[in-house]
Amino acid sequence: MKNSDKRIKSAHTIIKQSALVLAIACAGAWSTPSMAQSKTLYIGMNGGIMEKTWVEHVFPAFEKENNVKVVVVPGTSSDILAKAQANKDKPQMHVMFLDDGVMVRAIGMGLCEKMQPSANLNEIYPAARFKDDMAAGVTMGMTGISYNKKMFAEKGWAPPTSWMDLADPKYKGKVLFQSMPSSSFGLHGFLMFNRIQGGNEKNVDPGFKAWPSKIGPNVLEYIPSSAKVSEMMQNGEIALAPLTPTSVAVLQDKGVQIEYAQPKEGSVVLMVAECVIAKNSEPELSQKLAAYLLSAKAQEAGLQYGSQIPSNPKSQAVGDIAQSRLKKFVSYMENAVTVDWDAINANRPSWNQRWNRSIESK
Structure with a gap:
């Protein structure tokens, strides 16, 4: 092959490679939100049945709608509180679930930020709203x-x-x-x-x-x-x-x-309550997740698949067993202290x- 032919072939190769790079760049520039890289929210909560129920039946709808991945950091309320306190200045979690008494402590430590007003927050039982809306009950018990x-x-x-x-x-x-x-x-x-x-x-x-x-x-x-x-x-x-x-x-x-x-x-x-962790890296998205978890839709899934009693009274029980359990819960509340x-x-x-x-x- 002559030198002139080699130069022509080399030039064609460079042109093809440049075109490919340009195409990739354009594809990135014109990608839709659904194609963009999703964000990750970390939520501290009890492991076991609660984690399984939320991961399999509650989080997926929110993840799909908001192009986000919700990852559970499992542990007891004391474990989650300790993690949040240890990383108070640079939180590693965005939302946390704690038993009601532990949540009162977390609020006193300045670990929670005030929940933003929402229709779902207004729907839950009054007893499930913490003072100044610093936290809210997700499940009742x-x-x-x-x-x-x-x-x-x-x-x-x-x-x-x-x-x-x-x-x-x-x-x-x-x-x-x-x-x-x-x-x-x-x-x-x-x-x-x-x-x-x-x-x-x-x-x-x-x-x-x-x-x-x-x-x-x-x-x-x-x-x-x-x-x-x-x-x-x-x-x-x-x-x-x-x-x-x-x-x-x-x-x-x-x-x-x-x-x-x-x-x-x-x-x-005994309530399991949620709060948005103060100073977290995704405050707007964290508030959106917290509000979603108070919705009748989210809590219906928790009731159906994990027997989690909803704090939102608009949640409907699906099936005879769930309806019976919800009815019994209401009767237990009559003399609960x-x-x-x-x-x-x-x-x-x-x-x-x-x-x-x-x-x-x-």
Whole structure:
């Protein structure tokens, strides 16, 4: 091949390559929003059934509509709060789910920003709106008593009706109790026992003094979370444990012989609330996600696929089972009680030390 031919071929190659680069550049310049790179929002929440339900059935519609990926950072409320506090100046998460009492602490730490007004925020139960709209309840619930349906049937025991059933001698070594420092269920159970003993959230001495001789002897194990309830119920190791109707429903769907009982003294209202994390990198999109999660559409999916009781009363239950559970929840709310979170959070560290020293270490 002559040198002139080589130069011509080389020139043609350069022209083709330049045309290709130009085409790619033009394609990028004229790409539609749906073709643009999506953003990622990180949301802290409980793992397990809540994470599975939201990831599979709640987030996808929002992700598609907003070209965004929602990634869960799983953990207990205490875990999520600790992560948010550790990264307060440069948040790694955008939205977080916390139990209501922990959320009050988060707001006090300055970790949340005020939720923007929205139609969905206006629709939720008034009790689900935190002061100054710094947070909002996403799912509603209450802590009552769960019991081993199979064991009760075999023993001929009547279902429990009171928090004091946890102290009945026939359940010696058959009560599973969540540790108060790490679990809202354990905290609620202790505070209701304390009330029955004559105390309140500003005076827990009656509960601490009576526990070792009443409920204490019946407790087989103190656990940091409720993860072992299912296994120990199925194995016939335990008869009773504090739990929510939602948690019981989830285990029932898995075939666990467990039932919920509403104590005559009342269950304790337990919300899972959300807040938009202050100073996060996507404030507008984070607010949009938070508002969506309060919608009837989002919460209907949570109810249908995860037995999560909605905070938006416009949410409709799909199917007989979901309708029945929602109806029962409404009846449980009739005597459900709320606790004084300001008093609790002010004294929780000293209570935790006292609990570890005088109850779990015994």
